[in-house]
Amino acid sequence: MGWLDYVWLGILAVFQGPEMFSLFGIGISVTLVMILMGFLLGIAVGSTPGLAGPMAMAIALPILISIFGFTPDALLPVMGFLLGIMKGATIGGAVPAILFNTPGTPDAYMTTLDGYPMTRRGEAKKALRVAHFSSASGDTFSDIVLILCAPFLAVVVERYLDLPEKAALLILSLAFIAAVISNSVGKGLISLGLGLLAAYVGTGEDFYPRLSLDTQVLAQGFPVAAVVLGVLIVGEVFCRLEDIRRDRRLKSSSGDIVQAKATRLSGAELRGLMPYIGRSAIIGTAIGALPGIGSTLAATLGYASAQRRYRRSGKTPKMGDGAPEGIAATEAANSSVSGANLIPVLSLGIPGNAAAVFLILAAETIGGFNPGPSVFRQMGDAVNPEMVIAFGLFTCMMIANLLNWTIGGVFMRSMGFMSRIPKHVLLPVVLLLTLTSIYVQETRMAAIWFTVAFGILGYAMRRLGISPLPFVIAFILGGNLEQTARQAFAATGCDPLFLVSSAVSILFMALTASIIVLSLKRPKEAPE
Amino acid sequence: MGRFNRANLALGLGVAILGLMIATIWVSMDTASGLIEKVRRQVTIGDALAPTAAAMFLVVGGLLVAAFDRDDTAYRVSVGNLAFVTSLLILLFVSLALMRWAGPLAAVFAEGGYRPLRDTAPWKYIGFSLGGTALVAGLICFVERRLSWRAIWVALVATLALILVYDLPFDDLLLPPNGDV
Structure with a gap:
């Protein structure tokens, strides 16, 4: 079986999977329908301030598993739906930012x-078109890089790294995530330690x-969904x-959008945007390929890079006053993170962001697919x-x-209307939805109490400036890290120095x- | 570069002490094997090693926060935060208790109690409807700082929607608390 055979089998698995209905005599596979539904839901969720793609992925997962069960046939429809949400939410996020000056996500x-100055000038639709074009371009570019890089990287890892090196690589990845994800490497390590500890109970x-x-309650360990959703979703709901409540920001976004000017983007305008989109797509993809670095940094760097180029061009209006190039640079950068974020997932089994966490969770729950280098083994x-x-x-x-x-x-x-739903009405519903979805998976009230407890932990971490993402990633990788270390220890003849037993593992350590030492010397940025 | 900060110092030292206590008390007393085990001349990694390493991350992280973090990374938990969490926990406790016990209480005079009825409408919806409505409406009112009919209507509609999503299409799914009772 060659690589191209697997590519073809993968395409067939999507198009010739279980049939949902027939259109003009042609069977439409359930995976295609699920991708479409996930994508539309993702746009709606992304357009709603207070919701986010990972939230929708978390809530959808138990419903999807109830529908499709735990068979290998469930993998593509379920993960196709989640990928659809991920991509839809990426472009949807620009809607409230442009129309109501409300960034739904950082x-x-x-x-x-x-975006908002363009809306005020009566060019809302044009701004949305720029955002969509740039976002779709960045996302597509990033996916192509993923498809080309992930199998190659996985083959290299599988061929050249033995158990001690894999254990060292896992430690390196965790340290990298802890160091770069938050403003303080110490707080990143605290988050990491707590996540590992929770994994070992x-x-x-x-x-x-x-x-x-x-x-008996702790003997079963913490339910994965309760920990992940508790810290990531419930903690966030509590904070918001x-x-x-404190700011009494109870009014929903209001005000009619005046559409006074032309809405179309001309070919010349698109050509003018391309250099900004191209540069931001490369920045976003490079950042996305590193686990733990979020799309906010990509957007900031993409915008800063565009600002320098734009200033030299001498165009008007200035960036920050309603220049389409500013929207293009930001949207291309933050959208190109999402595909590249899956490179460490598929090649190393290491989730780099919250969306990737839920994809791994789906794969683990259903079974039959373990993201990591062995996926691409011939x-x-x-x-x-x-590999299919x-x-x-x-x-x-x-x-x-x-x-x-x-x-x-x-x-x-x-x-646009989704932006008008008041957050303080939406968030309690999201909380009930999350608790219910956990209960239907676990069918015990203890799981709900665990979720609330981890929600409080997530809340406390955010209030203390500790990012919850290293916690979740460490919780997911904790078992794998220990298992790999045990096997490496045995394979090296019980060498206590197995983590520094070869040149590659010494390099990783x-x-x-x-990374930790350099992070201590890094100038601190203002917290978001 | 900012100054040393007492909040960071307190957080860092507190976490470092917690990490040490976890490693020396909890892990050592609550695991069956040590860091390294020797079984029939074979040396293996014991169950205590991984959690001890996790606790050491807490110690190192805490010390780094205490020693290196400055003003610009300092966050404090205020009295207002504690009051919010306490109120939130009371609200959640009441709502979830209602969810857990409303059904069995309503069926106290029914023959055989709640258990035989837990998969029968309307009994199976009593706890979830009351608890879910109390949770959503309570939180909306708490945030709005006032009671409102709108909060109750939103909560009722949300609870009903969840019943429609989770219960009606799937025979094998159980709404809370029907898996426990």
């Missing part, structure tokens, strides 16, 4: 700088489940509710089903891109130490 803040190889305090004449799924996922992403280019813009421009 990475959309830069879009407000030029109720597990282990002994008969007695460790750290269980001899109780408190902010709204098995001679036999078929590696995981991986190329099926790439096909799903390209179909979502096609939808983005065709219907995405129209649907996005019709979603030296990089780990360097």
Whole structure:
């Protein structure tokens, strides 16, 4: 079986999977329908301040698993839906930023700088068209890089890294995430330590489940969904509710949008935007490929780079006063992070952001697909089903891109009304939805209490300036790290120095130490 | 470069002490094997090693925060934050208690109690409807700082929508608290 055979099998798995209905005698596979539904839902969610793609992915997952079950046939429809949400939410985020000066997510803040002034000038639709074109371009570019790089990187990892090196690579990745994700490497390590500790409760190889305090509740360990959703979603809901209560920002966005000027983008205008989009797409993809660095940094760097170029051109209006180039640079940069963020997931099994966490969670829950270097392992004449799924996922992403280019813009421009839903009404509903979705998975009230407890932990971490993402990534990778370390220890003949037993693992551990030391010397930025 | 900050110092030292206590008390007393185990001349990694390493991350992280973080990374938990969390927890506790016990209380005089009825309408919806409505309406009113009919209507509609999404299409899914009772 060659690589092209797997590409073809992946495409067939998407198009010839279980049929949902027939259109003019042609069977339409359930995966295609799920990608479309996820994509439209993603745009709606992204357009709603207070909601975000990962929130929708978290809530949708148990419903999807209830519908499709735990069979390998469920993988592509479920993950196609989640990928659709991820991509839809990426373009939807620009809508409230442009129409109402409300960045739904931090990475959309830069879009407000030029988007809202354009709206005030009566060019809202044109601004939305610029955002859509740039976002779709950045996203597509990023996906192409993912498809080309992930299999190559996975093959290199699988061929050249043995167990000690893999353990060292996991430690390096965790240290990198802890160092770069927050403004303080110390706080990143605290988040990491807490996540690992939570992962080790109720597990282990002994008969007695460790750290269980001899109780039945802890002996089963913490439910993955309760921990991840508690810290990421419930903690965020608590924080936002408190902010709204404190600021009394109860009024929903209001004000009619006046559309006074031309809405079309001419060919010349598009050509003028291309250098900004191209540069930002490269910046966003490079940043996205590194685990833990978010789209906010990509948007900021993309905008700053565009600002320098724009200033030299001497055009008007100035960037920040309603220049389409500002929107193009920001949207291309933050959208090109999403595809590249899956490079460490598919090649190393390391989730780099919250959306990737939910994709891994889906794969782990359903079974039959373990993201990591073994996915791209050639098995001679036999078929590696995981590689078929991986190329099926790439096909799903390209179909979502096609939808983005065709219907995405129209649907996005019709979603302005979503920005008017008041956050303080929406967030309690999101909380109930999250708790209910966890209960239907776990069917025990203890899971709800765990979720609330981890929600409080997530709230406290945010209030103390500790990013919750290293916690979640460490929680997910904790078991894998321990398992790899145990195997590496055994494979090296119980060498206690197995982490520095080869040149490559020494290099990884030296990089780990360097990252932490350099992060301590890094000038601190103002917190977001 | 900012100045040393007492909030960072307190957080860092507090976490470092917590990490040490976890490693020396909790992990050592609550794991069956040590850091390294020798079984039939074979040396293996024990169950205590990974959690001890996790606790060491807390110690190192805490010390780094205490020693290197300056004013510009300092965050404090205020009395207002504690008051908010306490109120929130009371609200959640009341709502979830209502969710857990309203059904069984309503069925206290029914033959056999709640358990045989837990998959039968309307019994199976009592706890979720009351608890869910209390949770959503309570939170909206809490944030708005006033009672409103709109909050109750929104909560009722949201709860009903969740019943429609989770319960009606799927026979195998159980709404809270029907898996526990």
